[in-house]
Amino acid sequence: MAVGNLTQDELDGIYAFAVDLGRKAGNMLMERVEQRISGGDALSQQFEEKDNAVDIVTQTDEDVEVFIRKAIHAQYPSHKFLGEETYAKGQSREYLIDEHPTWCIDPLDGTVNYTHIFPMFCVSIGFIVQHRPVIGVIYAPFQDQLFSACSGRGAWLNESRQLPLVRRPAVPPMPANAPAQCIFACEWGKDRRDIPDGNMHRKIESFVNLAAELGGRDGKGGMVHGVRSLGSATMDLAYTAMGAFDIWWEGGCWEWDVAAGIAILLEAGGLVTTANPPDDPETAPIEDVRLGSRLYLAIRPAGPSATETGRQSQERAVRAVWRRVRQLSYTRPGA
Amino acid sequence: MAVGNLTQDELDGIYAFAVDLGRKAGNMLMERVEQRISGGDALSQQFEEKDNAVDIVTQTDEDVEVFIRKAIHAQYPSHKFLGEETYAKGQSREYLIDEHPTWCIDPLDGTVNYTHIFPMFCVSIGFIVQHRPVIGVIYAPFQDQLFSACSGRGAWLNESRQLPLVRRPAVPPMPANAPAQCIFACEWGKDRRDIPDGNMHRKIESFVNLAAELGGRDGKGGMVHGVRSLGSATMDLAYTAMGAFDIWWEGGCWEWDVAAGIAILLEAGGLVTTANPPDDPETAPIEDVRLGSRLYLAIRPAGPSATETGRQSQERAVRAVWRRVRQLSYTRPGA
Numbered sequence: 001m002a003v004g005n006l007t008q009d010e011l012d013g014i015y016a017f018a019v020d021l022g023r024k025a026g027n028m029l030m031e032r033v034e035q036r037i038s039g040g041d042a043l044s045q046q047f048e049e050k051d052n053a054v055d056i057v058t059q060t061d062e063d064v065e066v067f068i069r070k071a072i073h074a075q076y077p078s079h080k081f082l083g084e085e086t087y088a089k090g091q092s093r094e095y096l097i098d099e100h101p102t103w104c105i106d107p108l109d110g111t112v113n114y115t116h117i118f119p120m121f122c123v124s125i126g127f128i129v130q131h132r133p134v135i136g137v138i139y140a141p142f143q144d145q146l147f148s149a150c151s152g153r154g155a156w157l158n159e160s161r162q163l164p165l166v167r168r169p170a171v172p173p174m175p176a177n178a179p180a181q182c183i184f185a186c187e188w189g190k191d192r193r194d195i196p197d198g199n200m201h202r203k204i205e206s207f208v209n210l211a212a213e214l215g216g217r218d219g220k221g222g223m224v225h226g227v228r229s230l231g232s233a234t235m236d237l238a239y240t241a242m243g244a245f246d247i248w249w250e251g252g253c254w255e256w257d258v259a260a261g262i263a264i265l266l267e268a269g270g271l272v273t274t275a276n277p278p279d280d281p282e283t284a285p286i287e288d289v290r291l292g293s294r295l296y297l298a299i300r301p302a303g304p305s306a307t308e309t310g311r312q313s314q315e316r317a318v319r320a321v322w323r324r325v326r327q328l329s330y331t332r333p334g335a
Numbered sequence: 336m337a338v339g340n341l342t343q344d345e346l347d348g349i350y351a352f353a354v355d356l357g358r359k360a361g362n363m364l365m366e367r368v369e370q371r372i373s374g375g376d377a378l379s380q381q382f383e384e385k386d387n388a389v390d391i392v393t394q395t396d397e398d399v400e401v402f403i404r405k406a407i408h409a410q411y412p413s414h415k416f417l418g419e420e421t422y423a424k425g426q427s428r429e430y431l432i433d434e435h436p437t438w439c440i441d442p443l444d445g446t447v448n449y450t451h452i453f454p455m456f457c458v459s460i461g462f463i464v465q466h467r468p469v470i471g472v473i474y475a476p477f478q479d480q481l482f483s484a485c486s487g488r489g490a491w492l493n494e495s496r497q498l499p500l501v502r503r504p505a506v507p508p509m510p511a512n513a514p515a516q517c518i519f520a521c522e523w524g525k526d527r528r529d530i531p532d533g534n535m536h537r538k539i540e541s542f543v544n545l546a547a548e549l550g551g552r553d554g555k556g557g558m559v560h561g562v563r564s565l566g567s568a569t570m571d572l573a574y575t576a577m578g579a580f581d582i583w584w585e586g587g588c589w590e591w592d593v594a595a596g597i598a599i600l601l602e603a604g605g606l607v608t609t610a611n612p613p614d615d616p617e618t619a620p621i622e623d624v625r626l627g628s629r630l631y632l633a634i635r636p637a638g639p640s641a642t643e644t645g646r647q648s649q650e651r652a653v654r655a656v657w658r659r660v661r662q663l664s665y666t667r668p669g670a
Contacts, residue, residue: 037500052548053515054560112561116518117500118579119478143454143478165372165452180388183451188562194551204543208535213387216529225389226447227523229564244453 003151004101004129011134014076015150018125018137019159021071022146025064025123026139029108032060033117033142047115050088055190056111061085064107064123072103079103084256094333095292097255102128104259104291110232119143124234126259131291136263138238147238149267155241163268164243164301171269171303173313174246178320179222182246184210185236187229189252191330199251199328206249206325220324233296237261240298241268248298249321251275251328255291262289262298269301271314281322286315294330297321338486339436339464346469349411350485353460353472354494356406357481360399360458361474364443367395368452368477382450385423390525391446396420399442399458407438414438419591429668430627432590437463439594439626445567454478459569461594466626471598473573482573484602490576498603499578499636506604506638508648509581513655514557517581519545520571522564524587534586534663541584541660555659568631572596575633576603583633584656586610586663590626597624597633604636606649616657621650629665632656 003011047056065085072081080102087096097104103125108114110121119142127135134151147163149155155163164171175181186207191199212221228245230236233253239245241264262272271286275295278284289296299317302310338346382391400420407416415437422431432439438460443449445456454477462470469486482498484490490498499506510516521542526534547556563580565571568588574580576599597607606621610630613619624631634652637645 037496053558112518113579116560116579116581117577118518118563118574161372183447183453183566188546192546192548192551192556192558194547194556200543200547204539208539211523211527212529212535213527216527221527221529223388223527225451226566227564228453228566229562231518231561231563239453242452244448244451246451 003132003134006101006129008152011150012153014127015135015148015153017075018127018135019146019148021068022123022125022137022139022148025068025107025125026141026146028064028067029060029114029121029123030141033114036117047111052190052192054112054192056115057085057088058108058111058115060114061108061111065105068105068107068125076101082256083107084254087256095255097128097131097291099130104128104133104256106234106256109234109257110230113231118231120230120232120235122232122234124256124260126256126263128259128291133259133263133266133291136260138234138260138264140235145238147241147264149264151263151267153267155264155268157242163241163264171243171301171310173305173308173310174299174302174317178317179210179224179247179324180214182224182317183226183228183244184224185228185230185240185245185248187231187233187236187250189250191252199330202326202328203251209324210321222320222324233257234261237265237298240300241265241270243300246300247317247321248296249275249325251295251330253296254294258296259291262291265298269310271299271311271318273297273318275325276327277322277325281319286318292332294332295328338467338469341436341464343487346485347488349462350470350483350488352410353462353470354481354483356403357458357460357472357474357483360403360442360460361476361481363399363402364395364449364456364458365476368449371452382446387525387527389447389527391450392420392423393443393446393450395449396443396446400440403440403442403460411436417591418442419589422591430590432463432466432626434465439463439468439591441569441591444569444592445565448566453566455565455567455570457567457569457573459591459595461591461598463594463626468594468598468601468626471595473569473595473599475570482576482599484599486598486602488602490599490603492577498576498599506578506636506645508640508643508645509634509637509652513652514545514559514582514659515549517559517652518561518563518579519559520563520565520575520580520583522566522568522571522585524585526587534665537661537663538586544659545656557655557659568592569596572600572633575635576600576605578635581635582652582656583631584610584660586630586665588631589629593631594626597626600633604645606634606646606653608632608653610660611662612657612660616654621653627667629667630663
């Protein structure tokens, strides 16, 4: 399957390069952790604060981004490059991705986890053509979990096991009473301002609606099977692609946090749209997510039942979430 | 170091047996997962509901508990045994552990995670003498992470790397402004009743206090570095022992969820006390946790600073949490 001006052969070559690059970059992250451990200094990783005390960056983020950028530039000098740390140093907050082949990467997602050596940190490498993420590589080196996908080639765990962890014909539909029986993944995020009806409080209200017993919360109670927060949007998406999480709902992260994960989720058969409920959640069209929108709702791959296609069961789950969540306010120019 | 009537040699033998048993039981969990995956049936694990729709048990929980119970009875016929599934089938909800050597085990912690194949599931094996957890083994087979400790023998990851992941003299104290700069682990749990000022709402209010910006929430804002929920109390405790989490606060789980984790946390140098703040959180004595209390607050291992012992910095963190959380109502007879 060709994508843009790229043949499947060319895509396959880029995919192999991206997987190799992901492993190397993840190994760099892990080497730094090993150095901290063997130096008896594991919890003293230095970091600098960006927007606030929980928005941090380490020298490792910057070093690994430079490594990835140089490797891509040497191999594919005509491709564009967008990395979290490069972007953070730029003046513009515009959405910079256009129709050209573009690498969109986060050298270290879960930086807070990384500084504390909680294993949920990873490198995220996405490749985008004509605004569509077509290749994704996510590598969490502490756990040696490499998630990857290429358009037309399937989605994989450690390059050997097909994602989701089920054979395609047997993927179950979303539960009939979703969000009940679903694992719901979400993040508290970096916006902790205690503003009445601000983002933090709207998020929490939404989480509580999804968690509360059926019939509770004025009928909004969703009684999800579990609420999980890992501190990494990228890992959330990877686990949703794998089917370990059923629903991921998030506002506030950026395109480099999700580009690779969206490529993997879509190739695995998942759905991703906006987190913000439209005025009529029951009938509004369910549109493809805008990569730079900072508002994401992902549903795991789902197969058909006797009465629904897989896509129908996913859309039912989207509407079930939209009915229970508040609109979030994360914006930017140009997206 | 002798414990009760047991010499260190006897304890060492029990420890080696427990580690071996943990690996075998974890491998049983993983074999069942592999069967589901290779059968194309990964997400269709059958389960039964216990107290409500999110309190579930599978045949695997029961089979693994039987395996562990038989192995222990064959090796140590005089030891007492308390397992989650055995207890659940009993008539009494009393706290059953007395001064005798007792095994306290959860064959599968994170059963919801297990049914969804989210990797945060594990077996938990604790050994208690004179009410004190002295041996703990936690094995999460999907990630091949085995946490273990024996009184007098240190705390370990995969039997080779000392916990916490720092050399003892270099363990940092709790942050000066804790709970800021701390990763805070907590769980939404199974009690989802939408009762005004009920457990769910008290938990959420407490979580929000810890997460909100400094100065927010009428001064209760803690601006923690991150809020994490894994869906496994046992894994939360293991990661706190490792120093990956700084603070774990939880109500509602049971002694088999925490016995092994407490043994590991204590041997690593952590502190565990009650989740429920006393009337005077600033001056009340910080007492050792009661294993059957269902209310737990754990603080990671901490070393000294120029002005505090490690224990003093941990106690400061306990009080900083107590000032921000609500009392929870989880009770039982006999504890």
